[in-house]
Amino acid sequence: MKQYILKYLNDNLTDEEYNELSLWLKNPENKKKFKKFIQANYNLSLAFNKIDDSEALKKVKSTIEKHNKKGTRKLYYKYAIAAILVGVLLTTTLFFNVTTNTNTPIEQPAHKITNTVTPGEAKAILTLENGSDIILNEKSKYESQNSKNNSDGIVYNNNPENNSLEFNYLTIPRGGQYALQLSDGTKVWLNSETKLKYPITFIEGQPRDVELIYGEAYFEVSPSSKHQGSLFSVKTKLQEIQVLGTAFNIKAYQDENQIQTTLVHGKVALNTEKEHKQLSPNQQSVLNKETGDLIVKKVDVYSEISWKDGLFSFKSKSLKEIMTVLSRWYNIEFNFEDIDSEKLMFNGVLKKNQSLEEILEVINKTNLINAYEINDNIIIIK
Known part of the structure; x- marks a missing residue:
């Protein structure tokens, strides 16, 4: 069901697949697997944006409303699955807030961006x-x-x-x-x-x-x-x-x-x-x-194989491996100022239709990189 879950997150499931995923989630053990998978693979692209309860709910409702005109059967399964996803997002948000709780806010370094890099x-x-x-x-x-x-x-x-x-x-x-x-x-x-x-x-x-x-x-x-x-x-x-x-x-x-x-x-x-x-x-x-x-x-x-469904699924990938993938899709080149940072590992699922700046912001908020600079088709990781 991993494929169905990722396709759901990318809003790319067929009516039949919604049906199968909803029936699979009726099993309590499968619900636990669903939550564990979301927290392990998707939280980096959501939690590090510091979402709160209302934002999580808005995100799910927005996805549901896109299909409001596509039939009540599919809409029903959307609500059933989304109800579980909201709980996962709220749990993820709580986890993020607890693990980063500090009396002084973390200041992110400024990023120099001279142009916007659009996806492929x-x-x-x-x-x-x-x-x-x-x-x-x-x-x-x-x-x-x-x-x-x-x-x-x-x-x-x-x-x-x-x-x-x-x-x-x-x-x-x-x-x-x-x-x-x-x-x-x-x-x-x-x-x-x-x-x-x-x-x-x-x-x-x-x-x-x-x-x-x-x-x-x-x-x-x-x-x-x-x-x-x-x-x-x-x-x-x-x-x-x-x-x-x-x-x-x-x-x-x-x-x-x-x-x-x-x-x-x-x-x-x-x-x-x-x-x-x-x-x-x-x-x-x-x-x-x-x-x-x-x-x-x-x-x-x-x-x-998630690339063919519009996703980057990075599981225990080094920054160098990730930047190699991104360089092909965004038609850019990467340079690392600190060679050691190439070996740092990242986990996350990201959408390929995002701008490069959005992708880099997600990675940046994990504190794996200090800053980055976009200059024409050259990205400098600092």
């Missing part, structure tokens, strides 16, 4: 077979014999009579993200600074191969049972992943020395020059680019 948006560059580039974004309109874009991304048509492979490339720049649906029905979400190579249409009965040239992508693969048993594979520079039908995330950025593959559900087989391993749900493989060593560990899956 849906945008991509589509490179066709003939080498021409098409700019795609939320406002652009593109349609060809085999594909067209919409508000959700670009969708390719299936052509069972196709007997030859022609390839397109989809490149996501820094400060962007985009989604596509391949001709077999496989859905792919592409994160900032990512490039994917794929066939315009697959050949029926033959392996369905795509290549993640670099970056991060989340795949929901159409089952092989719908395609005459043909396997789906994703190739990166140092590994190949074969699947029958599953959901998984691959993170293979050029400036990072690891390739991380996280399995949500189903089963995948990983092949490298040195090793062959299978992943089970909630497992992540980490491939060292330099040594070729491959390890498998258990992870909190939704923290790894």
Whole structure:
């Protein structure tokens, strides 16, 4: 249910998901899990803003009122879940006030800001077979014999009579993200600074191969049972992943020395020059680019894939790791004046549609950083 809770906090649940979450919360033990999860993962983006009882209630009511015109059934579940969330927020506020109680107010250092850094948006560059580039974004309109874009991304048509492979490339720049649906029905979400190579249409009965040239992508693969048993594979520079039908995330950025593959559900087989391993749900493989060593560990899956649902879920991440993620989404660069501060750890769930200043303020109020300076596209952490 972690995925549903985070999607609820991001106001991104469907009617069916509201129903499931509400029924799950009828169990007293599940209510405790809900409260514990909110306090552990979400309080940093709320409590450090020193909310009070009325502000907590206003926040929840505001979220509910957004859906007042969408039907009473969904509204009922909104109230049921929100009632629990209000209690969590008030508890979190009390905890914050107690742990920071002091006779003298804490003065935060001034921050030098010369410009506002806005969050990323849906945008991509589509490179066709003939080498021409098409700019795609939320406002652009593109349609060809085999594909067209919409508000959700670009969708390719299936052509069972196709007997030859022609390839397109989809490149996501820094400060962007985009989604596509391949001709077999496989859905792919592409994160900032990512490039994917794929066939315009697959050949029926033959392996369905795509290549993640670099970056991060989340795949929901159409089952092989719908395609005459043909396997789906994703190739990166140092590994190949074969699947029958599953959901998984691959993170293979050029400036990072690891390739991380996280399995949500189903089963995948990983092949490298040195090793062959299978992943089970909630497992992540980490491939060292330099040594070729491959390890498998258990992870909190939704923290790894929350980016596609509009969230940053930072769980025991260093400031350096966090700033690397933020630099891609906001298309900026970070400099640390104090190198030791790069290693400081942060926990929190933040929305990707916030301005960079809002994100930095949340981190700043944890006292992990002393001050920061925004100058054009350079952020200096002091």
